[in-house]
Amino acid sequence: MCKQEYPADQIRHLCTCGGPLLVRYDLAAIRALWDRSQLRDAPNNMWRYAPVLPPAKESVVTLGEGMTPLLAARRLGARLGAKDVWIKDEGLNPTGSFKARGLACAVSMAKELGVRKMAIPSAGNAASALAAYAAAAGIEAHIFMPQDVPQANYIECKAFGAQVTLVDGLISDCAKLVAAGAEKYGWYDVSTLKEPYRIEGKKTMGYEVAEQFNWRLPDAIFYPTGGGVGLIAMWKAFDEMQALGWVGSERPKMIAVQVEGCQPVVRAFERGETRSQFWENASTVAAGLRVPKPLGDFLVLDAVRASGGTALAVSDDELLDAGIQLAREEGIFAAPEGAACIAALEKLLAAGFLKPEERIVIYNTGAGLKYLEAYATRFPRPRSGEQDKLGGLITPR
Numbered sequence: 408m409c410k411q412e413y414p415a416d417q418i419r420h421l422c423t424c425g426g427p428l429l430v431r432y433d434l435a436a437i438r439a440l441w442d443r444s445q446l447r448d449a450p451n452n453m454w455r456y457a458p459v460l461p462p463a464k465e466s467v468v469t470l471g472e473g474m475t476p477l478l479a480a481r482r483l484g485a486r487l488g489a490k491d492v493w494i495k496d497e498g499l500n501p502t503g504s505f506k507a508r509g510l511a512c513a514v515s516m517a518k519e520l521g522v523r524k525m526a527i528p529s530a531g532n533a534a535s536a537l538a539a540y541a542a543a544a545g546i547e548a549h550i551f552m553p554q555d556v557p558q559a560n561y562i563e564c565k566a567f568g569a570q571v572t573l574v575d576g577l578i579s580d581c582a583k584l585v586a587a588g589a590e591k592y593g594w595y596d597v598s599t600l601k602e603p604y605r606i607e608g609k610k611t612m613g614y615e616v617a618e619q620f621n622w623r624l625p626d627a628i629f630y631p632t633g634g635g636v637g638l639i640a641m642w643k644a645f646d647e648m649q650a651l652g653w654v655g656s657e658r659p660k661m662i663a664v665q666v667e668g669c670q671p672v673v674r675a676f677e678r679g680e681t682r683s684q685f686w687e688n689a690s691t692v693a694a695g696l697r698v699p700k701p702l703g704d705f706l707v708l709d710a711v712r713a714s715g716g717t718a719l720a721v722s723d724d725e726l727l728d729a730g731i732q733l734a735r736e737e738g739i740f741a742a743p744e745g746a747a748c749i750a751a752l753e754k755l756l757a758a759g760f761l762k763p764e765e766r767i768v769i770y771n772t773g774a775g776l777k778y779l780e781a782y783a784t785r786f787p788r789p790r791s792g793e794q795d796k797l798g799g800l801i802t803p804r
């Protein structure tokens with residue numbers, strides 16, 4: 408916010424002005440040495456973009472994150488009257504969400520900087536990803552999540568050997584506990600935007616969509632916005648790619664999707680404000696979107712406005728319907744956050760905000776399998792006795 412610069416070889420959190428730090432590269436120097444044709448021989452994961460990622464090669468901790476499939480959603484498109492709809496399926500990442508990208512990068516940098524203990528407040532998926540990469544790096548992980556976090560996230564973190572604290576509150580309450588612990592025990596706090604490296608990992612979602620479309624950016628991108636880091640990160644990636652000469656000045660309309668039970672960014676967008684206000688009593692089955700006051704709200708709002716995009720919210724009922732419909736039409740079982748984008752797509756097509764010929768990409772940020780509690784509300788299971796009578800279960804007698 409104040410444009411102050413810091414050297415990259417030191418542990419840093421926020422700027423002294425309170426703003427987040429962004430990583431800057433000497434893109435002119437990189438451009439002279441690295442051409443996109445070299446990607447042919449690069450690894451088939453997000454580290455194919457290593458020259459624009461912070462860690463040195465020796466520091467990289469990887470579980471194979473990135474280079475997720477970009478799938479044509481023809482049946483979905485045909486039903487909604489759109490001819491060119493695609494789904495970037497981030498559910499195929501390690502630990503089942505795009506959070507793997509950010510935390511692979513942050514843990515790699517923590518390793519490079521000699522960090523031994525990391526801590527995170529999380530709605531769930533970031534915790535699972537930190538737990539996995541910390542385990543892979545041999546670093547201690549301290550995790551704070553809301554008590555009602557999806558079961559999958561809790562079990563994953565425990566299985567990966569993290570120290571888990573369940574908090575009677577929201578992610579904002581968890582963040583306060585992490586900040587206190589960081590002070591007291593010297594934990595490296597990897598809260599959203601409180602360190603500069605998660606965003607660097609997440610930006611590879613932007614590089615990949617460009618590469619997978621042969622360097623033509625789509626017309627619109629739907630992104631489920633909690634902290635909004637993925638959206639900010641892709642926006643940064645487009646600027647970097649332009650500086651590298653890989654794409655032109657055209658940009659997709661960035662569409663921030665939230666939920667009715669927690670929509671601080673949508674509210675600020677509609678009111679023409681540059682910052683959001685704390686959303687009271689945030690509640691939704693899309694756990695990753697339950698962020699009452701995103702730290703990077705001003706960056707999200709900037710990108711959405713500069714791109715000619717928009718911000719809108721859908722209800723939990725709409726997103727569960729959309730998720731199940733998507734599964735049936737396309738064979739993709741999306742996280743509720745990704746499903747929210749399908750519901751939002753339907754609204755924006757109906758409203759004429761998007762045209763049938765436009766190339767549209769939906770980010771499904773996670774796997775539906777991680778949200779069995781949410782989807783189970785639509786598929787209550789008969790008790791085994793009843794199933795038995797229906798012949799659905801073969802049991803020894």
Ligand SMILES: Cc1ncc(COP(=O)(O)O)c(C=O)c1O
Nearest residue numbers: 633634635636637695744772773
């Ligand atoms: C599946 C999923 N989608 C989206 C989000 C929101 O991410 P961002 O901080 O990039 O807005 C989260 C965050 O927890 C998530 O787990």
Ligand SMILES: [Zn+2]
Nearest residue numbers: 409422424426
């Ligand atoms: Zn500053």
